[in-house]
Amino acid sequence: MFKTVKSIKQTITSLSIITLVAALESCGGNPSDVKTIESNPQIDIASKFPIEENVSLIGTGGSFPAPLYQNWFAQIHQSIPNLQIDYQSMGSGTGVRQFTMGIVDFGASDVAMEDAEISRVDKGVYMLPITAGSIVIAYNVPGITELKLSREVYVDIFSGKITYWDDPKISSLNPNQQLPNLPITVVHRSDGSGTTGVFTKHLSTISQQWETDIGQGRSVEWPITTGKFIGGKRNAGVTALIQQNKGAIGYIEYGYAKNSQLPTALLENASGNYIEANSETASKTLEAVSLPDNLRAFITDPQGEDSYPIVTYTWILAYESYDDPKKAIAMETMIEYALTEGQNQSKALGYITLPLSVRKESSNGS
DSSP, X not given: OOOOOHHHHHHOOOHHHHHHHHHXXXXXXXXXXXXXXXHOOOOOHXXXXXXXXXXXXXXXXXXXXXXXXXXXXXXXXXXXXXXEEEXXXXXHHHHHHHHHHTOSSEEEESSOOOHHHHTTOTTOEEEXXXXXXXEXXXXXXXXXXXXXXXXXXXHHHHXXXXXXXXXXXXXXXXXXXXXOSOBXXXXXXXXXXXXXXXXXXXXXXHOXXXXXXXXXXXSOOOOTTSSEEEEEXXXXXXXXXXXXXXXXXXXXXXXXXXXXXXXXXXXXXXXXXXXXXXXXXXXXXXXXXXXXXXXXXXXXXXXXXXXXXXXXXXXXXXXXXXXXXXXXXXXXXXXXXXXXXXXXXXXXGTOBOOOHHHHHHHHHHO
């Protein structure tokens, strides 16, 4: 059975070491092997987890990590043909709902489940931050390839208070740019979304007015009467709408902007600096955050001069136990691959490689 190891979970805060210890102990392995795995992440997953019979896993959840997950699962299938993992990118809200109902083998969410949500899962919940990434503000303004947005300004844009690109508040931050007299089209998620949850939690943290008027959550009521707002499904849908509409601006995961070659705004952080989204600035953000014992860390307004302001972990949701031993082994295989060899693929796809220093410190502490 795939189970968490509560005694280890209480003393080790590293997400990767916790998972590897849990996986090893659940299948009779030696926890001391973790140090070997950690120091040599290019493991032979097929030899470590020989799967001789066909087994399939079905998961659903956030579109934020979907490109990375799909790459991982294809690589696992290539190494272990008997293991097929089908991930359906349907939004974090759907992922949590279907996982809670028990109709999938695992879920995925960009917002960690709350205690009340966990209590409704009969088989128990194991939440694993598996990767991390930045949420960027991407835009489509002809001729503008560099744009600074202060905290006040991007709150005002998404709350419908700033409705034209040549608004004095934007122009004053970008004196060398010829901003057009073009209406702003705000593109947001129309489905229940962890990306929306993270983005609106950040806006609520930096603006009391936002928290009062709009609030935070996987879905919110956008102020559609004070500007032009359009909704798209999943990160891919929002990305497409930004590309298709001149004057559009929206929030998406960094990898989607990178792969679509959409420009992204430099955002003012808590230190007053304007920061570009990339793997280095996102890693600076993670360095300022410690994961608690329950592995739920919400990065709402990170400190640090070089920290990008909107970064989130994204979680795999696993059950504490599986009735089918083949699926238990398949889950162990998937998670161990993601935390070892899979981490080497993160940066190229626009995600953050989980810091080795965190894993080493936790391993030494154990």
